[in-house]
Amino acid sequence: MTARYWDDYTLGEVFETEPVTVSQESIIAFAEKYDPQIFHTDPKAAKDSFYGGLIASGHQTIGLAFAQFVRLGLFGENGLGGPGMDDIQWSAPVRPGDTLHTSAEIVELRASKSRTDRGIVRICLSTRVGDQEVSRYVTTTFVRCRPTEGAE
Amino acid sequence: MTARYWDDYTLGEVFETEPVTVSQESIIAFAEKYDPQIFHTDPKAAKDSFYGGLIASGHQTIGLAFAQFVRLGLFGENGLGGPGMDDIQWSAPVRPGDTLHTSAEIVELRASKSRTDRGIVRICLSTRVGDQEVSRYVTTTFVRCRPTEGAE
Numbered sequence: 001m002t003a004r005y006w007d008d009y010t011l012g013e014v015f016e017t018e019p020v021t022v023s024q025e026s027i028i029a030f031a032e033k034y035d036p037q038i039f040h041t042d043p044k045a046a047k048d049s050f051y052g053g054l055i056a057s058g059h060q061t062i063g064l065a066f067a068q069f070v071r072l073g074l075f076g077e078n079g080l081g082g083p084g085m086d087d088i089q090w091s092a093p094v095r096p097g098d099t100l101h102t103s104a105e106i107v108e109l110r111a112s113k114s115r116t117d118r119g120i121v122r123i124c125l126s127t128r129v130g131d132q133e134v135s136r137y138v139t140t141t142f143v144r145c146r147p148t149e150g151a152e
Numbered sequence: 153m154t155a156r157y158w159d160d161y162t163l164g165e166v167f168e169t170e171p172v173t174v175s176q177e178s179i180i181a182f183a184e185k186y187d188p189q190i191f192h193t194d195p196k197a198a199k200d201s202f203y204g205g206l207i208a209s210g211h212q213t214i215g216l217a218f219a220q221f222v223r224l225g226l227f228g229e230n231g232l233g234g235p236g237m238d239d240i241q242w243s244a245p246v247r248p249g250d251t252l253h254t255s256a257e258i259v260e261l262r263a264s265k266s267r268t269d270r271g272i273v274r275i276c277l278s279t280r281v282g283d284q285e286v287s288r289y290v291t292t293t294f295v296r297c298r299p300t301e302g303a304e
Binding site: 026033034035036037038039049050051055057058059060062063064066067070071075077079080081082083084085086088089090091137 | 178185186187188189190191201202203207209210211212214215216218219222223226229231232233234235236237238239240241242243289
């Protein structure tokens, strides 16, 4: 898709991203650096844990969801980074071999109070494995506004 | 530190974690998988971007903060994973070579309504580079309660 300016988004628009499959290797590699709990890093110990087997860190799931959204190319050079995220919910485990499907809905569009060259886009990312939602959260990003014609 | 049961935490307790330094290589490796925006993946393009140079994905910063907390060993085999996170705020960029210092404050302790063997711990993780806070968020985790003596 072509990169969008802030002005080009519509409230309630939904984007489907490309599915992505999570391997045991990537679960362990991520967790060793960013979430070293045994049910994320050690398949044998995970088997005896509450989860009955290895599961992905929730941090990895939301990162994969965001990456798939970025890969749609909507931000391009108009994405200016974000101030935060809200209401992260992990509702079911993600296991090795699971394929994640992420939908992204534009849930808020707001002008910036301090900078007229950008606006705020809030995006709700919902990720499913089959019919089961595994994570949901809202991320906030600054996006460049369409330059005014004739402006410097 | 020794692993704690839910009963062992005190509201308002603060834990200081080991500092961790972020390399350019790890910023790029993380972002290519989890946040492929050019100011996280491409040092040259990042120089011409709004940020004036490469910065770490906010997802990486909060993951590093959580990993340093896990490495304190408080969860051990009593940590049972978490249902979510709230109010993630990224207030300043993290650049290659920056050293992150994360403090963890116990901000809420709650019994579980559905399971008597565990309680809920909410932890506010604040990460600084020097005196500048770069991220702050609250993570929620289930922690096993101390087994009742004589219970099966």
